[in-house]
Amino acid sequence: MTNKKKMGKFKKFKQSKIFRIKAKPETTKIRRLRFRNRAVVMLLGYLTVLLLLIIKMLFIWINDNQKYELAVLDRLSKKDVILDPLRGSILDKNSKTLAVSQIAYDVILDPKTLLEDVDEVERNRIITELAKFSGQSEIAIIEMLNKSANSRYKLFLKDISISDKDRLVALKLKTVSYIQSALRIYPKGDFASAMIGFYNGVEGQYGLEQFYNPYLKGEPGRIFTNITSGELLTNKTIPAINGSSLVLTIDETIEQTVQAVMNDFVQKSDPVAASAIIMNPNTGEIYAMYSYPSFNPNTYGNLSSQLGPEWNEMTPEQKSEELYRAWRNYNIQNVYEPGSTFKPLMVAAALDLGYLQPDEFRANCTGSINVAGTNVNCWYGPGHGIQTVEQVLANSCNPGVIEIANLVPNDIFYEYMLEFGLLEKTGIDLAGERIGIIHDLEQFGPLEKATASMGQNFKLTPMQLLTGFNSVINGGYLIEPYVVSHIIDSGGSIIYSKTPTVKRQVISTETSKLITQDLESVVTTGTGGFAAVPGYRIGGKTGTAEKGYPRDEKKSILSFIGYTPIEKPKIVAMILMDEPRNDEIGGTGLAFSTIMKEILPSFELFGDNQKPMQVNLVKVPDLRNMDIYNAIELVNELELDVITKGGGNIVAEQYPAAGIMLPIGANITLYLETNKTQSLVNVPNLVGLFPADAKKMLGTALFLEIYGESDLQILNQIPPAGTLLDRNSKIIVNTSN
Structure with missing residues (x-):
């Protein structure tokens, strides 16, 4: 048979139908019956085994229950206490x-x-x-x-x-x-x-x-x-x-005093937060530290004793927020704009490298200064006039300190901010310390530099600022603050002892000495009059920083840093009130003074044979809107000295403000204004002249009013030489004691 024939047969075979043989119905029934019987037998077997297991477990439970329970307890109880x-x-x-x-x-x-x-x-x-x-x-x-x-x-x-x-x-x-x-x-x-x-x-x-x-x-x-x-x-x-x-290093007595005084001022001022630090500027030892709001660590999760019924009405979220505020230490965990308390650091930087020559420098404050097309105002609208470096600090003059800052190149200014430690932790031994926020040097334009010189547009912790301030008054050294003096193990052995840590020298000793002395005028004639302490020479700096953008004058942070003695400060304090709702009580300067009156006697600031000088304080009267003659007469009765600025016969403003306590012999600055359109006349010095000669000197511009004998020499005059008066005003002179 040929292949072709074979293939043909194969095709035919494939195309043929395939028939399936169907099983007989009897065969299917038999299979189903057999499967069912096997399933029944298997199920009975499983049930028998399960029944035997249950019987065995019941037997064990009935007869050996106590034995096995104790065995389990033994295993569970083998643990460490x-x-x-x-x-x-x-x-x-x-x-x-x-x-x-x-x-x-x-x-x-x-x-x-x-x-x-x-x-x-x-x-x-x-x-x-x-x-x-x-x-x-x-x-x-x-x-x-x-x-x-x-x-x-x-x-x-x-x-x-x-x-x-x-x-x-x-x-x-x-x-x-x-x-x-x-x-x-x-x-x-x-x-x-x-x-x-x-x-x-x-x-x-x-x-x-x-x-x-x-x-x-x-x-x-x-x-x-x-x-x-x-x-x-x-x-x-x-x-x-x-x-x-x-x-x-904390002294319980000092801490209690600080806490009592600050709690009193907090109650009166009603701030959202407050803080205080008392320390040694030369060693870094902290004597006292206060932070408000506070809490009781015995009941750290409950503020009902601080907040009263309000606590129980709060939601869990509100309670958590309040607890977080209370647990935080404002001194090291809150950043803020320091304001004018930073100005001494700025001036020290300018002095240190010779950019600022104090004998030659004079600032001219007209009430504002233009910086890169923007007017930056002074806190005192009429302006402070011509000022020395010391007066710029005493008056806390914004245009004056900006003029000083303009003498310093940007990179040098920025470098000194870093040297003062404003972008690093102070190293204080407390958990959670934060660092400040400052512009990068690339963003440090003329306006940023100007506002920074006033202590604005950057943020620090109070501890950072105080550490930098300490280097201004302690000879120039940045010192690490600390709270723990030493550690004693359970056996009574000292295992750690802290010694003062000097990070670096920031400014020279000479610069430090000059600024330390200049800052005394802040208290004697400047913005810090409330900080005066009878019997002690006090130096310091006030600070006010408006919060928010745009600035809100109703939301400010007030602060004061003060120290004593002037010759070599041994104690420094920083007081801060964040958004006080009532700042009519003398503010942080008065809080400083109140604390210092209590704690300074415990410090040996004077030699054994030297008693602190006795200073008689007088209260500054309100001289605004008075004529120059009555104002000066009243000031002289209080044994205070007068400095006049501006021109005219009416006192427009005064410095310090009414109510401040000043030592006898301190200066009061009177800012004058005129309501007349005519020219002003500069009052000459008439002391030592005879009245006849004085009249010739005055000519027709001013009139002379004489008290005493006309043939005696003039002993004093009102107003003093240099005052600008309206033409045809009078000069009062006295020739008798």
Whole structure:
């Protein structure tokens, strides 16, 4: 057969129909029956095995229940019991306790034994005594026991005192045991709370408690335990190692004074926040630190004592926000625009490299200055006139300090801002310190430089500014501030001792000395009159910074930095009020003065044989709108000296303002204005002349009014030489004592 024929057959085969043979119906029924029988047999087998397992489990449960239950309890009870160490104490510089941990005890119950093995009478007695001790109801305790009926370890009370534990032990309560723990106590409540921080039961939070947590926490101990057949066996105990204690630079007495004064001013001024720092500018030691709002670290999660009923009405979110504000230390965790308190740093930078020559420099304040097409105003609208460097600082004159800043190249100005530490942490040993926010040098144009010289458009923490300010008055050195003097371990050995840390010298000693002396005039004749302290020479600087963009004069931060003695400052203080709603009480300068009057006697600022000078203070009267003659007469009666600026016969403004206390002999500046269109006449010096000669000198421009004999020499005159008066005004002279 050929291949072709084969292929043909193959095709035919493929095309043919395929027939399937159908099974007979009897065969299908038999298969189904067989499958069903096998399934029934398998199911019966499974059920039989399951039944046997259930019977076995019931047998075990009935006969060996106690044995297996104890075995499970043994496994569950093989655990370590942690022994809490006593957290280290926090002490002030005189070893007065600010924070301490005390031995406490947790009360542990054995519900299973109490419910099953203790007779009913004794059980009821135990429950009754526990209810009396804890203040809980007997029903509540019974419910708690029933819920934990199979447990042999149930925490009933936490952190009871030793004496309370002894009371319970004396009652001989079966199934009640005690495990030692530790309780953190802050005996002085909210005393320096923002600086100290708090302990949350696990670790330190904020302030010293967080920063020094590795030293304070200690090492926990362990009790290795095992319950066998219902009996508690102690196999091994590793004792806890108590934490080390901190000895601070803080003085409790100074801190209490600062807190009392600041709380009083906060109540009167009603600011949204406030802060204060008292420290040694030469060593960096912090003597006191205050931050408002505050909290009590004993109840750190509850501000009801601070906020009253308002606290209970707050939402959880509002409570969290208020707690966060209270826990934060304003001195190191809030940034703000420093305002004029920065000006001494600016002037020091200009002096240090010789860009500013104090003997030659004179600023001319007309009330504003144009910077790159923008008018920058002085706080005193009429202008301060011609001023020396000292007067620019005393008057806190914005145009004057801008003129000084213009003498310094931008890169040098910026470099000094960095040298003063304004873009770095101070290094203070408190948790959470922030750093300032300053323009980059590339963005430091003429206007940015001008506003920066006034302490605006950049932000610092109060601690940053005060550290930089210290370098201006301490000889030129940037010193690291600190709160902890030394650390003592649980055995009484000193394991750490802090010594002053000098980061670098920023300005020369000569520059520092000059600025330190000039800043005394801020208090004697300038903007800081409220800061005067009888018996002490005080230097300092006021500051006001309006908040927001655009600026809101109703929302300002007021501050004052002051120091004493002038020759070599040993104590410096910074007071700050953020948005005081009532600033009519003398502000931060008066708060400074009030604090210093209380604490300065405790510092040995004068030699043993030298007593502080006695200074008599007088209250500045309101001289505005008075004529020049009456104003000067009133000032002279108070034994104050007069400086006149401007021209005219009417006092338009005065400096210092009315109400400020000044020492006898201090200057009052009177700013004059005229209501006439005619020309002004410069008053000559008539002292030492005879009245006849004085009349010739005055000519027809001014008239002479004589008190005393006309043939005697003139002893004094009103107004003084240099005053600009309206033509045809009078000069009053006196020839008699």
